[in-house]
Amino acid sequence: MTIIDFPLRNETTTPSEALANLDPCPRTAALIGKTPLLRLPARGPDRSRGYWAKLEGSNPGGIKDRAALYMVKQAREKGLLVPGGPIVESTSGTLGLGLALAAQNFGHPLTVVADPGLEPAMRRLLLAYGAQVDLVDRPDPIGGWQEARRARVNAITADRSDTWSPDQYHNPDNVAAYEALALELAFQAGRVDILVCAVGTGGHSAGIFRVLRRLYPHARLVGVDATGSTIFGQEARPRLMRGLGSSIFPRNVAYDAFSEIHWVPASAAVASARDLARRAYTTGGWSVGAVGLVADWLARKEKPGTRIVAVFPDGPHRYADTVFNDDYCRENGILGQPVPDEPVTISSPLSTQVVEWSRSETVVDPVLAEAAR
Structure with missing residues (x-):
């Protein structure tokens, strides 16, 4: 059961008045958490x-909404991600959805590096949410598709000093x-x-x-x-x-x-x-x-x-x-x-x-x- 804590201005405020004062369109990031x-x-x-x-x-997108929003927030606070700076990350899908949400919330362009195994529905969703999808075309001979995606992320970020990658595999955040x-x-x-x-x-x-x-x-x-x-x-x-x-x-x-x-x-x-x-x-x-x-x-x-x-x-x-x-x-x-x-x-x-x-x-x-x- 979801419990709504009405922001009552004082003890005489009625629930109807409190509802009228609620923001009808909260930021999507506020919907993360408190899952059943x-x-x-x-x-x-x-x-x-x-x-x-x-x-x-x-x-909204799955469990990695939590990680995406937190990693982006921490990167901004630490100065690793400048306002409006591009975000580039390797993902098989779910983190991409979370990053798309975080990118919208904080105002950053997003490039998701994926591979041919990305589900068609996921690719369409990422594009709909405003992300660019960059597909690698061959796996790394040792590290497979994941290492190939990480290498592509490194190649993209090497060209721009204002670009940040969360590196979900090793980032303690x-x-x-x-x-x-x-x-x-x-x-x-x-x-x-x-x-x-x-x-x-x-x-x-x-x-x-x-x-x-x-x-x-x-x-x-x-x-x-x-x-x-x-x-x-x-x-x-x-x-x-x-x-x-x-x-x-x-x-x-x-x-x-x-x-x-x-x-x-x-x-x-x-x-x-x-x-x-x-x-x-x-x-x-x-x-x-x-x-x-x-x-x-x-x-x-x-x-x-x-x-x-x-x-x-x-x-x-x-x-x-x-x-x-x-x-x-x-x-x-x-x-x-x-x-x-x-x-x-x-x-x-x-x-x-x-x-x-x-x-x-x-x-x-x-x-x-x-x-x-």
């Missing part, structure tokens, strides 16, 4: 089992931006025993858990990665999913905070997202499907009363051409797969390459592991 927390039942006959989903798709989300969760849930987050740049998992761990020292963080992602020590392989996983090593990932990591393939994420839509009328894209799959398993596995909170980064609408498109899923061999019941457990991500839903309680920072060799 919804309880979802776990699969199976035991309706007492379930988890709580933080619905970040209720933000991308972590700090999620303090408000953590406090919202604490207020709404009352207690968090397990937090389940997708991991891409590492920003929201690190930022939320940094606060929750102080409030609830017993809390555990469970990360959800994509098969073929390098973040936790797997070898890089082609990835279909957007928004989670990486072919580089983002330094915002809080490796020491995770109790366990799950790797989810695209087929399982699609099956889970569609299952959520049918059962709960609440769903989203790749990340939501993957996170929901893991949170559902934890809800069935953990002892009764364990309060599990899953962060759903976005909603379903931008995925009409991919996750919810039978032709697209059929062409990519991921249509009609059953929702798996449980993951395979591996001892170490450095010794086993996973292709199916898998988990490990051994959490490795591959950069530090390589340096120690």
